[in-house]
Amino acid sequence: MLSEQSAATVRATLPAVGAAIGEISERFYAGLFAAHPDLLRDLFNRGNQAAGTQRQALAGSIAAFATHLVEHPEDRPDAMLTRIAHKHASLGIAPEQYEVVREHLFAAIADVLGEAVTPEVAAAWDEVYWLMANALIAIERRLYEESGFGEGGERGDAWREWEVVERVQETADVVSFRLRPLDDAPVRDFRAGQYVSVRTRLADGARQIRQYSLCGTPGSDVRRISVKRVSGGATTPEGEVSNHLHAHVEVGSVLELSEPYGDLVLDDVQSAPLLLASAGIGVTPIVAMLAHLAATGHGTPVTIVHADRSPADHALRTDHETYAAKLPDASVHLWYEREAPEYARTGLADLTDVPVAPGTRAYLCGPLPFMRAVRAQLIEKGVAPADVHYEVFGPDLWLARA
Known part of the structure; x- marks a missing residue:
């Protein structure tokens, strides 16, 4: 060193x-x-x-x-x-x-x-x-x-062409694409929680790259990604790639994808209680994890936490609920900022009254304020810091906080 x-x-x-x-x-x-x-x-x-x-x-x-x-x-x-x-x-x-x-x-x-x-x-x-x-x-x-x-292990050709075979409008701001490779080469499987880079040519000729979590079920030759339109604001620009994908990519369009990468994966969790917490579009890797757990017959307790603006804004909500229902020992805790149904709570996620079993391993994905708050509450409840894993969409600012 x-x-x-x-x-x-x-x-x-x-x-x-x-x-x-x-x-x-x-x-x-x-x-x-x-x-x-x-x-x-x-x-x-x-x-x-x-x-x-x-x-x-x-x-x-x-x-x-x-x-x-x-x-x-x-x-x-x-x-x-x-x-x-x-x-x-x-x-x-x-x-x-x-x-x-x-x-x-x-x-x-x-x-x-x-x-x-x-x-x-x-x-x-x-x-x-x-x-x-x-x-x-x-x-x-x-x-x-x-x-x-x-x-x-040389880099080689990192990109492969995939054709959009289905487009689904999940919410007003989220669209899902299912893609198949244009060639006949084998498709390497991915691990639940991983992402791919998507490279697309924009109107000015730039080939910009963005990462999107794979939200389908591992073991399939089809890739599924869900893209949230980034509208921009006073201090953040409009998302040029997300808006391009929403406006111009249809069935039959071709996108360039990388192989799957990402370290937010379920390792050695067969005997551990799990807590999967997401907010907004952070639900995408969590849905893939739930699909994997349901497909493999996972039997330990799984606590599912999700926060969103409203039920209508909850992307992949049906998948979220369907996979949770397939697990034998799952509990679901939902928070919506508005229009919360009776089975959910109004406001921001708060784990104060959520039981957390000893030895729980937690996986978080969502905005940084959400993940920091959830992590702090989990540690207060006795979860070891090393057992709290997270994924950040965009630059990882966790280490850049004041």
């Missing part, structure tokens, strides 16, 4: 770097996209760049990794690295791109911190960067190998 000399330097400079990491990440992306405009056009999410959320996520991950190295020199934060690597693999990131990132990141650090970046400081932070980058490259190589791309 980090050498003793570098650890001392990083520890001494971490406050200064941490205080400036937001400005560093902003200048990094500006320099990167000026030199490589194709990366913004065809790889990075332009909406997240405009909103600034990708800069926050980058700053949070770098600060968290460096802090972990100096506070826990005997190990590395594999959970964080694995989450990032799955996202990178779904985008088709190649090892050589890490050198490009390093070039512009260190230029930004030198630009912001100036004379404070001595050769010793630069060498220490270079060591931090390559520890993180090489760990990610190794994990991504393994993921590519498992996906069947190239020899020795």
